[in-house]
Amino acid sequence: MTTLPEGILLDDNLERFARAGKVAVMHRLSGAETGSRASLLSVATAFPPNLLTQPEAAAVARDVFAARFPDFGRIEKVFASTGIETRHLIRPVDWYLEQRGWTERTDAYLEGAAELFVDAAVKALAAAGCTAAEVDTVITISSTGIATPSLEARVHGRMGFRPDVERLPVFGLGCAGGVQGLALAGRLALARPGGVVLMVAVETCSAAFRLDKLSKANIVATALFGDGAAAAVVSTAGAGLAQIEGAGEHLWADTLGIMGWSVDEVGLGVIFDREIPPFARERVGPAIDGILGRIGVDRDGVGRFICHPGGAKVVTALEQTLHLEQGALDHERAVLAAHGNMSAPTVMFVLERVLRQGLPEVSVMTALGPGFTCGCLSLARAA
Numbered sequence: 001m002t003t004l005p006e007g008i009l010l011d012d013n014l015e016r017f018a019r020a021g022k023v024a025v026m027h028r029l030s031g032a033e034t035g036s037r038a039s040l041l042s043v044a045t046a047f048p049p050n051l052l053t054q055p056e057a058a059a060v061a062r063d064v065f066a067a068r069f070p071d072f073g074r075i076e077k078v079f080a081s082t083g084i085e086t087r088h089l090i091r092p093v094d095w096y097l098e099q100r101g102w103t104e105r106t107d108a109y110l111e112g113a114a115e116l117f118v119d120a121a122v123k124a125l126a127a128a129g130c131t132a133a134e135v136d137t138v139i140t141i142s143s144t145g146i147a148t149p150s151l152e153a154r155v156h157g158r159m160g161f162r163p164d165v166e167r168l169p170v171f172g173l174g175c176a177g178g179v180q181g182l183a184l185a186g187r188l189a190l191a192r193p194g195g196v197v198l199m200v201a202v203e204t205c206s207a208a209f210r211l212d213k214l215s216k217a218n219i220v221a222t223a224l225f226g227d228g229a230a231a232a233v234v235s236t237a238g239a240g241l242a243q244i245e246g247a248g249e250h251l252w253a254d255t256l257g258i259m260g261w262s263v264d265e266v267g268l269g270v271i272f273d274r275e276i277p278p279f280a281r282e283r284v285g286p287a288i289d290g291i292l293g294r295i296g297v298d299r300d301g302v303g304r305f306i307c308h309p310g311g312a313k314v315v316t317a318l319e320q321t322l323h324l325e326q327g328a329l330d331h332e333r334a335v336l337a338a339h340g341n342m343s344a345p346t347v348m349f350v351l352e353r354v355l356r357q358g359l360p361e362v363s364v365m366t367a368l369g370p371g372f373t374c375g376c377l378s379l380a381r382a383a
Contacts, residue, residue: 037186037236037243037244037245038185038186038187038189038190038197038234038235038236038243038244039189039234039235039236039237039238039239039240039241039242039243039244039382040182040232040233040234040240040241040242040243040244040379041127041128041129041130041232041233041234041238041240041241042124042125042127042128042232042233042240042241043124043127043231043232043241043348043351043352043355044120044121044123044124044127044230044231044232044352045120045123045228045229045230045231045345045348045349045352046116046119046120046123046228046229046230046231047088047116047226047227047228047229047339047342048088048089048090048112048115048116048228049088050088050089050090050091050092050093051086051087051088052086052087052088052089052093052226053085053086054079054080054082054084054085054086054087054223055079056093057079057087057222057223058076058079058080058223060093060096060097060222061076061079061219061222061223062076064097064211065214065219068214069214069219071216072219075216075219075220076219078219078220078223079223081312081313082223082224082311082312082336082340083312083315083333083336083337084223084224084336084337084341085338086337086338086339086340087225087226087227087339087340088226088227088228089206089226089227090108090109090111090112090113090115090116090204090206090207090227091108091112095108096206096209097211098211099211099212100266100267101265101266101267102265102266102267105145105207105208105267105268106145106146108204108207109144109145109146109147109204109207110145110147110151110154112204112207112227113144113145113151113202113203113229114151114154114155116202116204116227116228116229117140117151117152117155117200117202117229117231118155118158119229120200120202120229120230120231120345121155121159121198121200122159123231124198124200124231124232124233125198125231125233128196128233128240130196130233132159132160132161133160133161133162134196135161135162135165135196135197135198136165136166136192136195136196136197137165137166137167137168137185137188137192137195137196137197137198138152138161138165138166138167138168138197138198138199138200139168139169139170139181139184139185139188139197139198139200140152140167140168140169140170140200140202141170141173141177141178141180141181141199141200141201141202141344142169142170142171142177142201142202142203142344143171143172143174143177143203143261143343143344143370144203144204144205144207144208144268144343145204145207146171147169150167150169151169151200151202152167152169153167168184168188170184172370173344173369173370173375174259174260174343174344174369174370175259175308175310175341175343175344175346175367175368175369175370176249176308176344176367176368176369176370176371176373176374176375177201177203177343177344177345177367177369178201178230178308178344178345178346178347178348178365178367179247179347179365179366179367179375179376179377180249180367180369180375181199181201181344182199182232182234182244182247182365183244183247183375183377184199185197185198185199185232185234186234186244186247186377187247188234189234189235189236190236193236193237194235194236194237195235195236196235196237197233197234197235198232198233198234199231199232199233199234200229200230200231201229201230201231201344201345201348202228202229202230202344202345203227203228203229203342203344203345204227205221205225205226205227205341205342205343206225206226206227207227207267208221208225208261208267208268208269208270209221209222210266210267212266213269213270216274217270217271217272217273218269218270220272221270221272224310224311224340224341225340225341225342225343226339226340226341226342227342228339228342228345228346228349229345230344230345230348230349230352232348239382239383240382241355241359241382242355242359242363242379242380242381242382243379243380243382244377244378244379245295245297245362245378245379245380246295246296246297246377246378247295247375247376247377247378248291248294248295248375248376249291249373249374249375249376250287250288250290250291250373250374250376251371251372251373251374252283252287252371252372252373255371255372256370256371256372257271257273258271258273258275258276258279258370258372259271259272259273259276259368259369259370259371259372260370261370271370276310276314276368277313277314277316277317278317279372280314280317280318280321280368281317281320281321282321283321284317284318284321284322284366284368284374285322285323287374287376288322288364288366288374288376291374291376292376292378295378297362297364297378298362301361301362302360302362302363302364303360303361303362303363304354304359304360304363304364305318305322305324305328305363305364305365305366306332306347306350306351306354306363306364306365306366306379307329307332307347307350307365307366307367308332308346308347308366308367308368309329309332309333309335309341309346309347309350310341310368311336311341312333312336314368315329315332315333315336318332318366331353331354331357332350335349335350335353344367346367347365347366347367351365359379359381360381361380361381362378362379362380362381363378363379364376364377364378364379365377365378365379
C-alpha cells in the first residue's frame with residue numbers, strides 16, 4: 001500500500017498510476033483534492049414525441065375535474081402561472097383519459113422510460129467519443145416507476161453494454177436525482193480511475209397522472225410535470241467539458257410531507273406542498289452556503305447557479321434566496337417553458353443549455369427533492 005500526503009491509501013495496482021500522476025482520488029468528493037478530478041465528458045437529453053401545449057393541458061384538466069371538484073375554477077389558474085408552454089409525454093393525451101391501474105401504468109413506464117434511456121444514453125456516449133462497450137458503470141436514476149429487472153438491464157442488449165458492466169439503479173431521489181446522480185457518477189469515477197461511468201436520469205411523470213385523485217396537489221401536478229431523460233458520461237480520463245469539484249446534500253428534519261409519492265392500489269400519488277416556494281426562499285440559500293463551505297468552494301466565485309426549475313414560483317424563490325438578479329435564471333425558465341418539470345432530468349437540460357452558452361469558471365448545480373432535501377454540485381470549467 002502507498003500513503004499519499006492526504007492520508008489516502010492506494011493499493012499496489014494503483015501505485016504506478018499515482019506515480020505517473022494519472023490517478024484521481026480524494027478524501028471525499030466534497031473534500032480536499034489529492035489528484036485530478038472526475039471530468040464531465042458529455043451531457044445529452046431526450047424527450048418523447050407526444051407534444052402537449054399548456055392550453056391543451058388546461059382544457060383536458062377542466063373536462064376531467066371541473067364537474068367533480070368544486071374548487072377547480074380557482075386552482076385552474078395554476079396552468080397559466082407555471083411558466084410552462086409545452087410538455088412531452090410518453091403516451092398520446094387520450095391514453096391518460098381512461099382509468100389506469102398499476103399494470104398499465106407500469107407497462108407505460110417500462111416502455112417509455114426504456115426508449116428515453118436509450119435515446120439519451122446513445123447521444124451522450126457519441127458526444128463523449130465512447131461506445132457502450134467501453135462503459136464500466138451505469139447509474140440509472142428514476143423515481144416514477146418500478147422496474148425489476150431495472151431499466152439498464154432491460155436495455156442492456158440494445159445498448160451493447162459488456163456482460164461485466166456494473167449497474168447501480170437508484171430510486172427515490174425525485175427532482176434532486178439529476179444533481180445527486182451526477183455527484184454519484186463523479187464518486188464512482190474516482191473509485192475506478194480511467195473507467196467510464198454513464199449516468200442516465202429518466203422520468204415518466206405522466207404515468208402517475210390520476211383521474212381519481214380530487215386534490216389540489218394532483219391538479220397542480222397535471223399543470224407541471226412532463227417526461228424526459230438526460231445522460232452524462234464521467235471519467236477521470238481527459239479534461240472533458242468540466243471537472244466535478246465537489247458535492248453535498250442538506251436534508252431538513254421533519255419535512256417528509258413536503259414532496260414525494262403516496263402509494264395505493266391504483267398507483268403513485270403526488271405529494272406536493274404549497275409551501276415549497278416560501279420554504280426555498282427562506283432556507284435553501286443558507287443550506288447551499290453551508291454545502292459550498294464544506295466542499296471548499298468560494299461562494300463569491302460562483303459564476304452561475306444551474307438550478308432545477310420546479311416551477312415559476314420556485315425559480316423566483318431560488319433567485320431570491322441565492323441573492324441573484326431577477327431573471328438571472330434564464331435557462332431554467334426556458335427549460336421549464338419548453339418541457340415542464342420532468343423531475344430528475346430537468347436540471348441536466350439546464351446544464352446542457354449553459355454548456356452551449358459557455359460554462360463560467362465555477363458553476364454550482366442545485367436541485368430540491370423528497371426528503372425534503374437540497375442537492376448541490378460544483379463544476380469547474382475545463383482548462
